[in-house]
Each structure stands twice: as C-alpha cells, then as structure tokens.
Amino acid sequence: MQIVIVGAGEVGYSLAEALLKNKHQVTIIEKEPARCNGVVKLLNTVVIQGDGTNVSTLADAELDKADILIALTGRDQDNLIACQLASKRFHVPRTIARVTRRQNKKLFEQLGGVDTAVSTTEIISTIVEEEVSLKNIVTLLNFKDANVAIVEVAIGEDSPARDKHIVDLDLPEDCVLICIFRGNEVIFPHGLTSIKAGDKILSVTTKKNKTLLKNLMISEASSSA
Amino acid sequence: MYAIIIGSGRVGSALATALSGEGNNIVVIDSHEDKLRRLGPEFTGQVIVGDGTDIAALQEAKIEEADALIAATGDDNSNLMSAQIAKKMFSVKRVLVRIKDPNRVSVYKEYDLETVSATTLAAQKLAEMLKTSREIEILDRIGNNKAKIVKFELPTPKTCDTLLRMIGSGVFNPALVYVNGKPELRPPDKLVPGAIVVGSILSEDMKRLNRLFSGKKS
Known part of the structure; x- marks a missing residue:
C-alpha cells in the first residue's frame, strides 16, 4: 500500500x-x-x-x-x-x-x-488502568468491536481456585477456558480438570467478566499486593 | 450582536476593540494572557484565557448563544478547526475565518464558512492601486469587480470639461458632487476645479478616468 x-x-x-x-x-x-x-x-x-x-x-x-x-x-x-x-x-x-x-x-x-x-x-491510560486493577491477569488480545478479550491468568499458591475442579468454580457463562499451561504441558481442560498452583490459564472473556474471573482465580491478598 | 473573537493579535484585538466600541457584546479568547492586554480602553467585553480549538473554552464563552464567531489567530489550521466546531457542533449563524494561505480555502466551501485571506486582499489592492491614478480612490467594487464606485477631486478646468463629456456619453455616472462644502445629488451641468466627485464606472472604462490625471504636470 x-x-x-x-x-x-x-x-x-x-x-x-x-x-x-x-x-x-x-x-x-x-x-x-x-x-x-x-x-x-x-x-x-x-x-x-x-x-x-x-x-x-x-x-x-x-x-x-x-x-x-x-x-x-x-x-x-x-x-x-x-x-x-x-x-x-x-x-x-x-x-x-x-x-x-x-x-x-x-x-x-x-x-x-x-x-x-x-x-x-x-x-496509554487504558493499558495502565488494566495493569493496576487486574494484577496477575494479562490481556493478550482485545477485540475492539466484540467487547471480548483473550487473557492469561497466573494461578498462585494462595489462589482460591487451587486444587479445585473447573466444574466447581462457578465460571460465568460468557467466559471460556481455552487451555492450561502447566510446566511444558498443554492441557485442554474439561469439567473435571483440576487447577494447580503455577498454572497459567488462557481464557476468552467479556471485558465485564474480567473482574469476576480475577476474583475466582486470584486471592485478594496477592491481587492487592 | 454577541460575537466571539478567537485570537488577540493585531487583527483580533483591533476588531474586538472596534466592535465593542460600536456597542456589541464581545468575548475574546486567546491562550496568551499578555496578548489580551492589547485590547484598547474602548474594549468593554469579556476575555478568556484559553485555547480556541478547545470545546470547553468555547463553551465557557457561551458559544451556544453567539451570533457570530470570528477565528482571527495567525494560525490557519487553528482558525479552521475553531470555525468548524462553531458551525458543525454549535450551528453558529455566521462564522468568519482569517486565512493566510488561500490554497486550502476551496476545500472548506461545503462547511459554510466565510473566509478572508489578507494575502489575497492585499495583493488585489496593491495591483489595483498600481493601475489606478493616485488621485482616484476606489470606494467599492460591484459585480465581481465589473464596475467600481470611485471618488476623486477635479484638478483643472480641462478635467472638468472632459468629465462632463464622459457623463454626457454615459461612461461615468455621477452620484454626488461636493463643491464649496455643499453636497449636490442632482447630476451637474457645470463642474469647477476643486469639486469632489463620487460616481460609478465600468472597470473597462477606468483607463479613461485615469487619463484625466495623467495629463497633469506633477
């Protein structure tokens, strides 16, 4: 061009x-x-x-x-x-x-x-705002018109989701876990997959549900740290 | 009239002072506080230190109520931006824009802005001055400069006779003859040296009027 x-x-x-x-x-x-x-x-x-x-x-x-x-x-x-x-x-x-x-x-x-x-x-202010409010969740891709984002969540030792089955997490409907990175392994999760400390979870979510996802996956102590 | 003037440089401040002196309600916006001090003592309006391309500053100047906005800074792009905001966002009835570079003006016809290029005006004026005898003052141009309204003083008896012949043959149309401190509106049958004449003439006949003065010894 x-x-x-x-x-x-x-x-x-x-x-x-x-x-x-x-x-x-x-x-x-x-x-x-x-x-x-x-x-x-x-x-x-x-x-x-x-x-x-x-x-x-x-x-x-x-x-x-x-x-x-x-x-x-x-x-x-x-x-x-x-x-x-x-x-x-x-x-x-x-x-x-x-x-x-x-x-x-x-x-x-x-x-x-x-x-x-x-x-x-x-x-710049949008990026910084996200960094500040959603620690441990990294936005990888924003779809401008669909109002949907792909995010990566890091699971800490103190995560409320640790050792839980996905089915027990009460995930909101418009939030889908795509895959879990565990060491060198890539896991395509289903309801009975359990989440471990150190996991990195890739998911698709509406922007509104980002905060909800954060509350399910990240302990308050580490998100405010 | 309530008018907003943007820019308090030489043009803006002179305009603001003149309009304010005529009893109009004027607000002047300039981002430099010291420039607002150029406004003369006759200026009784309001001043705002702010950026004329900023909607907030224009709202502070109550642009919703303005009858006119004149963008008179020395910066063409700022003027065009303020003017577009006034016209498109606030539907100000008359929006006048001072422009230095006439080339970018044609693009803004559809925006219903009235533009004035000092460069073009000065060039036209200078060219016309050069083509016209010093003794003739052009008061106005009519119909895309096809005709002019002129004013001059008759120097000699000979020029009086020549002008009478031009009036007789319809080349010059007198509107007013001022002689011995008395204005006379009727067409003259006699003219004397020292009379001041105002009248209309076609631009193509200006040469004949110029000739009245070229014979005169300088």
Whole structure:
C-alpha cells in the first residue's frame, strides 16, 4: 500500500519503520529540516521537508495516489486539516489522525474528513488502568468491536481456585477456558480438570467478566499486593 | 450582536476593540494572557484565557448563544478547526475565518464558512492601486469587480470639461458632487476645479478616468 505519514516524531518514525518492514511504500512529510535529515539517514524512503497542511506539499507527496494518510504531528489542529485536505482535495480513501486532547477523538470523527482518530492518551491510560486493577491477569488480545478479550491468568499458591475442579468454580457463562499451561504441558481442560498452583490459564472473556474471573482465580491478598 | 473573537493579535484585538466600541457584546479568547492586554480602553467585553480549538473554552464563552464567531489567530489550521466546531457542533449563524494561505480555502466551501485571506486582499489592492491614478480612490467594487464606485477631486478646468463629456456619453455616472462644502445629488451641468466627485464606472472604462490625471504636470 501507498502510505503518507505527516510528522516524523517518535510515533511517526517508528510507524514508518514498521510499515516499511511490511513492504509498504511510505512517504514522510516533516516540517523540521533536522528531523528530516535524521529520518533520511535511518530509513530508506522518501522524505519531504514541508508543511503537511499545505496543498502543494501534499501534491509533492503524490497524495492523489495514496491509499492512506496518517497525520501524527503533535498538534491536533494540524492533524485535522491534513486529513481533511487529503480526503476532500486529494480523495485519499482512508485517513487517520492522532489526537493529544482526548475529547478530540470523537470531535474529529464528527467534523468529517477523518476516518479514524487515535488518542494516545486514552490508549496509554487504558493499558495502565488494566495493569493496576487486574494484577496477575494479562490481556493478550482485545477485540475492539466484540467487547471480548483473550487473557492469561497466573494461578498462585494462595489462589482460591487451587486444587479445585473447573466444574466447581462457578465460571460465568460468557467466559471460556481455552487451555492450561502447566510446566511444558498443554492441557485442554474439561469439567473435571483440576487447577494447580503455577498454572497459567488462557481464557476468552467479556471485558465485564474480567473482574469476576480475577476474583475466582486470584486471592485478594496477592491481587492487592 | 454577541460575537466571539478567537485570537488577540493585531487583527483580533483591533476588531474586538472596534466592535465593542460600536456597542456589541464581545468575548475574546486567546491562550496568551499578555496578548489580551492589547485590547484598547474602548474594549468593554469579556476575555478568556484559553485555547480556541478547545470545546470547553468555547463553551465557557457561551458559544451556544453567539451570533457570530470570528477565528482571527495567525494560525490557519487553528482558525479552521475553531470555525468548524462553531458551525458543525454549535450551528453558529455566521462564522468568519482569517486565512493566510488561500490554497486550502476551496476545500472548506461545503462547511459554510466565510473566509478572508489578507494575502489575497492585499495583493488585489496593491495591483489595483498600481493601475489606478493616485488621485482616484476606489470606494467599492460591484459585480465581481465589473464596475467600481470611485471618488476623486477635479484638478483643472480641462478635467472638468472632459468629465462632463464622459457623463454626457454615459461612461461615468455621477452620484454626488461636493463643491464649496455643499453636497449636490442632482447630476451637474457645470463642474469647477476643486469639486469632489463620487460616481460609478465600468472597470473597462477606468483607463479613461485615469487619463484625466495623467495629463497633469506633477
């Protein structure tokens, strides 16, 4: 795919690096000459020094041929205008804007020209919040639209589920245990499988049931420790 | 009228002071407190230190009640963002946007924003000044600049005669002649040097009006 990135800060740079590894064609637009030089030295791709909200700079980046424009500068208003120019003037089929102010995520999607707005603040705070509230449960994968996640639970010595049969756990209905890692063994559990200290249990759960799962598997002492 | 002005730079503060002096209810938003001090003593409105692209700051300025919003910072992208919020989220009736780079304006036609590019205005004005005699002041342009309303003072008896002939042949249409401190609305049958004339003329005939002054020794 042909991808144009506006803003070569840390986010822009690492995204460009990842996309290039996956054999996408990437053009970067960056205002600061010093940053441009840095990127040119490290990445083998086209870097244009200029304002990504300027029509002629965007034309230089051959935006009319691009599949996606991703605006990642540190200024929300610049990201908004870059996306709007891309979508309305150059008819780029997909635009993504980074927002630093959380409430701009919803706003940008309403104003038009921005297909997806990504709030880095929101993403980081969600991750940290989970880490804090759900110790010993690691979220491996979130399914954005289905509201379901795959999580891994570590069973401690003091787990209330220790030495219990799964059938006796009173698991909520929308929570399924996929498999248990015990040492080098992988166990596909059934009702009479018993849980041992040191087990790692992989399960699918609704986000709402994560806390319930935690209460069944992890002692209060170790989750508040 | 209740209007919100974003940006208290040279343009914003001059506008706020003028509108406030005319008795309008004005709120000025600027993120730099020191810039808000540019507002003249005639300014009686309210000031808010805040970011004009932040919905919370606009709500503090009671944007729901505003008749107009003027985005007048020196930053095109901020102006366009504030303006879109005003129009799309709060349905403000009149939204005016100051723009430096006219190229990005065409994209915003569908947003029902009224844009003013100082760059374009200044360029047009300078080009026109160069093509027009210094003695002629252009008061207005009508119909996409097909016609102009002009004002000038007649220097010599000869120019008086030439202008009378232009009036007679329908090239120049006088609206007002100001002579000896008295404004006269009726079409003149006589003109004297020193008379100030206001009238309309087609832009294509401006050359003939310019010629009135080119013969004059400088």
